[in-house]
Amino acid sequence: MLRKFKVSNFKSFENEFELDFTQVKGYEFNKGSIKNSTINNAIIYGQNGVGKSNLALAIFDIVSHLTDKEKMENSYKNYLNAFNNNNYASFYFQFFFNSSIVEYEYRKRDSKQIIYERFCIDNKELILFDRENDHNAKILLAGAESLRSEIDNPELSILKYVKNNTDLIDTLENKTFLGFFKYVEQMLYFRSLLDRVYLGLEIGKKNIFEDIIKRNNVKDFENFLNTAGIECVLSVEKRVDTDTIVFDFNGRKLLFSEVASTGTMALSMFYFWYQIIKNEPNVSFVFIDEFDAFYHHKLSQLIVQKLIKTGVQFILTTHNTSIMTNDLLRPDCYFEMTKNNIKSFANSTEKELREGHNIEKMYKAGTFYVE
DSSP: OEEEEEEESBTTBOSOEEEETTOOOOOSSOGGGEETTEEOEEEEEOOTTSSHHHHHHHHTHHHHHHOOSOOOGGGGSSOBOSSOOOSSEEEEEEEEETTEEEEEEEEESSSSOEEEEEEEETTEEEEEEETTTOSBOEEOSTTOTTSOOBOOOTTSOHHHHHHHHOOOOSOHHHHHHHHHHHHHHTEEEEESSTTOOEESSSOSOOOHHHHHHHTTOHHHHHHHHHHTTOOOOEEEEEETTEEEEEEEETTEEEEHHHHOOHHHHHHHHHHHHHHHHHHOTTOOEEEEETTTTTOOHHHHHHHHHHHHHHOOEEEEEOOOGGGOSTTTSOTTTEEEEOSSOEEEGGGSOSSOOOTTSOHHHHHHTTOOOOO
């Protein structure tokens, strides 16, 4: 699980910006939103331009150099903050794996060039590579003793190099190291907008409807849409040598992609990833930016409920205050973000928050303050 994240000098984050999921309160309701004393379900609010989308890009920067999964290279242009004089961006991650605290920090000059990496398990430094001050990396994982410690390629992560070139001995530290990689490889970012871009988990462009058909999920997709309030009957037809999904209006069949509304298409995008998240225990972390941009507020609540049931750790960004309720999550799971800070509602007021409080009303009244 992701416990803490820090970033500085990356895009809109001039100074250090920290997201802390360990600030858990003792609420006796919606306990399933907390796992291992860490927030598992988070919804982030904030005005336009505060950097919610950049926060997603910052968290998923780790995917670009540790994995071979899908990248959004165009989104990582203008990498460094324009006002910071440092020539590198800094990132810090803290995870929880195998009952251990895992820390990984690194610095990059741009989206590809790495100048510093440090990896620790339970405060024990196992990998250190400061390329500006030392040509050799420190590697203390069992089984990597004979591995060449000098790497000339500045775009090659020392962690990825160790993983791909070492037959690590079966120790708890090595299992945790490999578990860390598995987690990063299974991170997923997407947004509900209709551009179909995503980060992590898989590779290549995806055809939503071909994939749903391939997974034999057309009926499940139909049920999903009907549950969401879109009454329909779906079937599969071959069009131009390709199977695709159509609406079946009493025998009259129309292409789904041609007659579906913007909201229904956005919902289809969500379902495409949801079918993977709920059926495969291979998604570790999900970040959905503007997750309900085209949804009615009741549909937004349904989507959150479905994500909660999967058990996956997730972050959602939204402007929709109707889902700001203790019936869904709890005050330590709702966050307000500004350009310089982010805090949960529970940490943004001196008032004692109870289950019966209308936190949406309190939010609109200015109860929660973040500098």
